[in-house]
Amino acid sequence: MASDQVKLIGAWASPFVMRPRIALNLKSVPYEFLQETFGSKSELLLKSNPVHKKIPVLLHADKPVCESNIIVEYIDETWSSSGPSILPSHPYDRAMARFWAAYIDEKWFVSLRSIQTAEGEEEKKAVLAQVDEGTAILEKAFIDCSKGKPFFNGDHIGYLDIAFGCFLGWLRVTELAAGHKLLDETKTPSLSKWADRFCDDPAVKPVMPDTAKLAEFAQKIFAKPQP
């Protein structure tokens, strides 16, 4: 039942965890946030997601739902009468939203993440170029999906806004560390403006991590061992 207790196992810095948090906020669903300690996995997490042992995990009346985008769809369907629709209503638009969300996770984010592990200037440059290429593709996707409206989903933020927007904190940290803008007014004018609107959304603001705090965290987890 929609009124049953909701818990979310996650961590403040994880963009994937942000996704269901934004969705729950959009639907005004109160939940208990169970923060995992970095570097270890709780018994509850291992029990609730034995297959992947990853966060986020949504527990609704103690029944687990795993995989961030799947959780977002679950939230949209379970609390369908509350708040705006997270997924578009037309089957084709839904297929497009899912397609781009999959692209973001499987291609775009993978290249963004590999900037951290790139060795030397040559490799770093090559990976940055790859991310730029992906972001240009997403700029076009935004124009196609938004159809002149402020968000991928139209008038309100939705599934694809959440799927991409959750990475904005890490994107900014990467820009600072690499000294290279990934979103800007000349290269990606539409996405630049969208990013500001997304971060200002009341469902997003409380869960978007502070860039400085995230940068400090990134330094800690990506710290290379001293020779």
Place this chain on the structure above:
Amino acid sequence: MADEVILLNYWPSMFGTRTMIALAEKNIKFDYREQDLFNKSSILLEMNPVHKKIPVLIHNGKPICESLIQVEYIDEAWPGKNPLLPSDPYQRAQAKFWGDFVDKKVYGPTRLIWGPKGEEQEAGAKEFIEMLKTLESELGDKVYFGGETFGYVDIALIGFYSWFDVLEKFGNFSIELECPKLIAWAKRCVKRESVAKSLPVSEEITKFVPELRKKIGIE
């Protein structure tokens, strides 16, 4: 106005099989267009510019890419007959989780098994069997993954069945020995008309893989 449905596919693909089964479940007539992946057609490149991969479903001129997204699209665009996903949100989430599991965990190891020899092949075989066992455990004693009704997870996995013989040959294992319940499930699925007419013939796949290996320079 009649719907125009086109499927761009490559016959051995366990992914294209999914879309074909979904279309057959809904009794949707479609124009099947075989693709040469070594010489990609202009329609393929135009309809899937991002990934340049099959299958591509084209519905009234608009492309939908990624097989599980296509299966869900087919279920939503042609609701009513033979629902492919459960209506309960929790059951739907479980179905999508397992479909995603097949994509993330089952496909990768199969590439290692028929790929270049050596350590990778053995590791691939071990991983593949482990993943199948996880799926078998999820199936339990149910008729299909979703219970009594054939659906999304069955569709996600059954395309691999045509590849079992060749994988066993290269991987040097017996899936029937390791996962008997899964084999029993597969045999039940194959009795279904939509599956029988969409699944590539196992013997053809077994002949095809050595040819493919030669073509991509492994052999």
